[in-house]
Amino acid sequence: MSEGTRASGAGEGREVFGTRLGFVLAAVGSAVGLGNIWRFPYQTAEGGGAAFVIAYLIMTFMIGVPIMLAEFAVGRRARLSPVGALRSIGGRAWVPLGILFVATSLLILAYLSVITGWAIRYALDAALFGFSAGAGDRFTRISAGGPAIGFHLVSIALTIGIVLLGVRRGIERASLLMMPTLFLLLIGLAIWASTLPNAAAGYRFYLAPSLAEVLDPAVLQGAAAQAFYSLSVGMGIMITYASYYSREENLNREAAVIALADFSVAFIAGLVVFPIMFALGLSEEVGESAVGALFISLPEAFLRMGSVGRIVGVTFFMTLVVAAITSAVSLLEVVSAVLMDETRLARRQATLLAGCAAGLVGVAPAVSIATLGVMDQLVAELFTVLGVLGVAILAGWVMRAPEEELRLGASPLFQQIIPLALFLLRYVAPLLVGWIAWISLRGSLAALFGGQ
Ligand code: PFF
Numbered sequence: 001m002s003e004g005t006r007a008s009g010a011g012e013g014r015e016v017f018g019t020r021l022g023f024v025l026a027a028v029g030s031a032v033g034l035g036n037i038w039r040f041p042y043q044t045a046e047g048g049g050a051a052f053v054i055a056y057l058i059m060t061f062m063i064g065v066p067i068m069l070a071e072f073a074v075g076r077r078a079r080l081s082p083v084g085a086l087r088s089i090g091g092r093a094w095v096p097l098g099i100l101f102v103a104t105s106l107l108i109l110a111y112l113s114v115i116t117g118w119a120i121r122y123a124l125d126a127a128l129f130g131f132s133a134g135a136g137d138r139f140t141r142i143s144a145g146g147p148a149i150g151f152h153l154v155s156i157a158l159t160i161g162i163v164l165l166g167v168r169r170g171i172e173r174a175s176l177l178m179m180p181t182l183f184l185l186l187i188g189l190a191i192w193a194s195t196l197p198n199a200a201a202g203y204r205f206y207l208a209p210s211l212a213e214v215l216d217p218a219v220l221q222g223a224a225a226q227a228f229y230s231l232s233v234g235m236g237i238m239i240t241y242a243s244y245y246s247r248e249e250n251l252n253r254e255a256a257v258i259a260l261a262d263f264s265v266a267f268i269a270g271l272v273v274f275p276i277m278f279a280l281g282l283s284e285e286v287g288e289s290a291v292g293a294l295f296i297s298l299p300e301a302f303l304r305m306g307s308v309g310r311i312v313g314v315t316f317f318m319t320l321v322v323a324a325i326t327s328a329v330s331l332l333e334v335v336s337a338v339l340m341d342e343t344r345l346a347r348r349q350a351t352l353l354a355g356c357a358a359g360l361v362g363v364a365p366a367v368s369i370a371t372l373g374v375m376d377q378l379v380a381e382l383f384t385v386l387g388v389l390g391v392a393i394l395a396g397w398v399m400r401a402p403e404e405e406l407r408l409g410a411s412p413l414f415q416q417i418i419p420l421a422l423f424l425l426r427y428v429a430p431l432l433v434g435w436i437a438w439i440s441l442r443g444s445l446a447a448l449f450g451g452q
Pocket of ligand 1: 032033036229230232233330331
């Protein structure tokens with residue numbers, strides 16, 4: 001453990017993670033969240049099931065992990081938050097990419113917090129009153145307007161509270177406590193779901209691929225966006241967290257652990273959601289409101305299961321809140337860290353300012369679920385993809401000797417993997433992600449200018 005490690009040079013006096021476990025769990029906490037439990041199942045359903053899962057797996061390990069390593073290398077070398085780190089590694093021309101990171105983080109934080117607010121509301125209601133009939137109508141009532149704004153603000157306040165406590169006492173401690181709880185809860189739910197009648201049909205949809213679909217550009221595009229979003233890459237989070245991390249630790253091992261944990265949680269979430277949907281014949285309803293899929297189908301399922309369903313339901317929504325808050329914390333940390341590094345603001349002021357900004361921006365998606373859907377699509381499918389492309393070029397082609405940063409603290413096994421990661425970063429990622437960014441950009445422009 002690197003208790004009390006202090007960085008030299010640019011980062012003199014900078015806060016640091018106290019332990020290796022703290023860093024890993026904080027990064028896993030960022031990666032694992034609504035993206036895994038809410039977004040992954042509905043994207044998989046939209047993307048046709050198993051083909052999407054395979055494309056997602058490939059994108060996670062072939063592109064996502066090298067990009068995460070790139071962000072780690074940039075952040076740990078510069079010991080600065082994204083704007084300063086990009087300036088120091090690439091020069092002034094890279095500052096706009098840092099600003100894109102901050103904007104993306106703020107936007108994601110704003111609408112994720114609205115969804116977290118729904119989950120808080122569902123958990124509370126279920127604990128106090130149980131689930132009631134008409135889940136679709138209920139979702140419509142709860143998901144937009146006054147109640148949604150109220151619970152969104154509760155969720156932002158919780159996030160601000162944790163970030164205010166700082167890297168060690170806030171982020172690290174919250175993650176240490178929350179992430180293991182989340183894993184246990186989810187595994188329990190997956191085992192429970194496997195006992196449902198007709199679970200097999202759910203597994204078939206989820207796990208039996210048609211290979212032709214894996215190569216469909218739309219599936220690849222959606223899977224890539226989902227992989228980046230889920231790993232929290234392409235928006236400066238991993239740059240920020242690595243800037244607080246010791247040079248004695250093995251970044252390669254951490255990236256592997258984080259990606260594996262992230263993939264596993266999404267995969268297990270699918271093992272929870274699909275059997276439930278199929279067991280209860282809910283797949284039609286989910287098609288109607290993709291964004292609300294989880295919040296419509298599952299309460300309906302929990303209701304039909306009587307008192308067991310109530311306990312499982314409360315547990316499920318609590319899990320969702322825990323997962324979401326640790327991601328929100330990382331997003332708020334990016335914006336706060338940039339404010340702290342670029343201005344004279346202290347942590348307290350920076351966090352409050354950034355948190356209030358996200359609270360305000362979040363009113364728009366809290367008022368209209370259509371706005372929420374558009375924000376999600378725009379940031380996940382365009383901004384994040386552009387961010388990933390930028391990171392690949394910066395770390396692969398502009399940064400001086402990224403491999404040196406990755407070799408620090410790396411064990412012999414991981415030393416051997418670094419050249420492969422760099423090859424993927426330099427050649428495969430820019431080409432593949434460039435192509436995906438092009439498709440996304442074309443799609444977004446067409447949608448904006450009346451091509452819908
Ligand atoms: N990775 C998180 C998830 O899968 O829920 C969500 C998220 C966090 C996305 C942070 C983006 C981000 F920067």
